[in-house]
């Protein structure tokens with residue numbers, strides 16, 4: 001059998017190793033087929049012009065590793081069952097999958113197998129009132145790049161973290177910022193850096209909730225939180241929301257199962273935008289203490305308040321260890337940063353720190369260092385100030401445009417804070433028709449309906465205003481008014 005191999009006598013790799021590599025590659029790529037006879041060591045040595053010992057050395061290794069086999073009196077052959085075949089088994093064909101027994105899943109796995117989380121469809125019309133993201137064009141990219149480049153010159157951020165709770169200077173900067181701006185009572189020792197609010201919620205479920213236990217939550221409310229609660233087998237108790245936020249009185253009505261936890265967005269209820277009033281805050285805290293329930297306070301965009309003085313965080317008003325405070329840099333900076341934080345009652349800290357470490361060890365250190373410097377040098381607060389006035393201008397233009405084009409036909413909700421507002425609309429059109437008509441005139445709007453657990457007989461749209469300019473907002477609302485028509 002003729003067999004061409006390219007060996008380089010001048011290469012630093014010994015010839016027997018080169019020959020081994022070449023033969024192994026030929027077998028694995030199918031150049032030499034299973035059960036194919038290979039040349040004898042003598043003839044291969046002759047044809048390649050190398051010593052027989054070199055060939056035998058390579059053959060011996062391939063024999064010992066199971067690539068070749070000798071059949072006594074017949075010669076040397078490529079094995080019919082190759083070792084790498086066993087290592088990299090072929091993908092299972094769909095037909096085979098049906099005949100195999102199902103994979104045993106945990107309760108969590110089973111829940112996920114029954115669900116299909118769809119990423120929310122975002123409008124992409126020329127003028128889209130998309131909500132959720134900040135204005136990326138206004139981000140101080142040059143400054144961020146400078147900080148990143150300054151710190152990436154060293155290697156100090158490359159190793160595994162030694163602090164399980166998150167980069168200590170960042171925790172200190174966050175604790176300082178929160179106590180000054182949000183009246184949160186905390187030390188750096190109570191702060192855990194998380195992969196956004198998303199992970200903070202997931203960790204809290206792991207350590208606080210057993211499947212079947214009850215969580216009360218705002219209705220309408222934040223969809224991602226609801227999904228996380230359900231994935232952990234929690235029972236959901238929807239609590240209505242009015243213009244003063246969560247209707248705390250509803251919580252006090254007798255329920256079959258004790259409520260373990262209440263999830264709230266008190267600064268800017270999502271999506272209605274209501275602010276939980278001070279009397280309700282105090283009522284909620286008193287209720288939680290009396291019922292040994294925990295409160296999960298999600299303070300996702302409280303930095304952006306227009307006009308009113310911010311009400312202190314629930315956490316700062318609490319005299320007991322009943323509030324878990326969560327914050328994020330997704331709105332004030334950018335969501336792909338994936339940095340958020342938990343402020344925990346001291347007793348929960350050691351448990352949550354371990355849950356976090358077991359889940360993903362830690363966040364990238366370089367970004368934590370850069371963010372720390374961004375905060376400590378005062379850039380965060382000046383960026384927030386700048387963005388507050390930018391968003392405020394957009395917000396005022398939007399409110400004016402809505403009022404002048406829709407007048408009595410609409411009620412505007414939650415416009416005093418955040419990056420979005422909600423509009424309740426009198427119309428004979430269905431929600432689908434509203435979206436369709438808006439789309440036809442190149443305007444993207446989003447419905448509030450998916451955020452309800454108990455469907456409400458109302459037409460509500462959410463308008464994000466962070467990513468548009470005043471002209472786009474005015475044009476968009478004028479076009480929308482034409483498309484939707486006049487009040488019924």
Ligand SMILES: Cc1ncc(COP(=O)(O)O)c(C=O)c1O
Pocket residue numbers: 132195196197198199222265270298300327328329330335339340
């Ligand atoms: C109510 C609420 N909480 C938190 C977040 C931010 O989540 P994360 O920090 O995981 O990006 C959002 C984002 O839209 C939100 O609407």
